Amino acid sequence: MHYWLMKTDPDVYSWRDLLAAPGRRTTWEGVRNFQARNFLRSMREGDLAFWYHSVTMPQAIYGVVRIVREAYADPTQFDPTSRYFDPASQESSPRWVMVEVEEAGAFEPAITLPELRGEVRLEGMELLRRGSRLSIQPVTEREWDIVLSMRESGITKGGKRP
DNA sequence: GCCAACGTTGGC
DNA sequence: GCCAACGTTGGC
Numbered sequence: 001m002h003y004w005l006m007k008t009d010p011d012v013y014s015w016r017d018l019l020a021a022p023g024r025r026t027t028w029e030g031v032r033n034f035q036a037r038n039f040l041r042s043m044r045e046g047d048l049a050f051w052y053h054s055v056t057m058p059q060a061i062y063g064v065v066r067i068v069r070e071a072y073a074d075p076t077q078f079d080p081t082s083r084y085f086d087p088a089s090q091e092s093s094p095r096w097v098m099v100e101v102e103e104a105g106a107f108e109p110a111i112t113l114p115e116l117r118g119e120v121r122l123e124g125m126e127l128l129r130r131g132s133r134l135s136i137q138p139v140t141e142r143e144w145d146i147v148l149s150m151r152e153s154g155i156t157k158g159g160k161r162p
Numbered sequence: 163g164c165c166a167a168c169g170t171t172g173g174c
Numbered sequence: 175g176c177c178a179a180c181g182t183t184g185g186c
Contacts, residue, residue, distance in 0.1 A: 005177050055184055131167040
């Protein structure tokens with residue numbers, strides 16, 4: 001069991017979109033960075049991830065999702081009309097993968113970036129590192145627990161509501 | 163909108 | 175294999 005953080009630009013796909021999706025479940029396509037892809041590949045069914053909004057204020061962790069389908073070929077890499085099209089990727093050996101996730105609890109209110117930066121014990125967390133751009137990143141169990149502890153009334157460890 | 167930081171590309 | 179140029183990300 002491992003923990004992760006997944007970044008999304010809410011103008012592309014938001015936490016709200018996830019809650020409105022059938023089964024509160026969505027695919028996570030469009031990753032086009034090798035390091036992030038390698039993390040996608042090492043995700044296992046049942047792993048949990050923080051859902052983070054970048055770019056648009058307020059940048060914050062909105063909730064937790066569970067990995068419900070492990071990495072498989074991302075079809076958008078073969079679609080010339082997709083913004084994620086990659087002409088260099090071969091169908092016989094797809095370069096890019098995606099996973100599927102489902103909602104596993106919300107933080108209310110969301111835990112904002114300044115709030116995370118203000119938590120001394122989170123120093124060294126990848127998200128808070130200067131210049132950090134990874135859209136898929138590992139989170140240590142310690143970091144996971146600290147973030148959960150920042151919302152008394154929030155979700156408990158494991159992603160279930162109290 | 164700016165700009166620093168980073169990843170990728172391509173010439174050599 | 176180096177590295178400059180370029181495009182993108184993402185905080186502010």
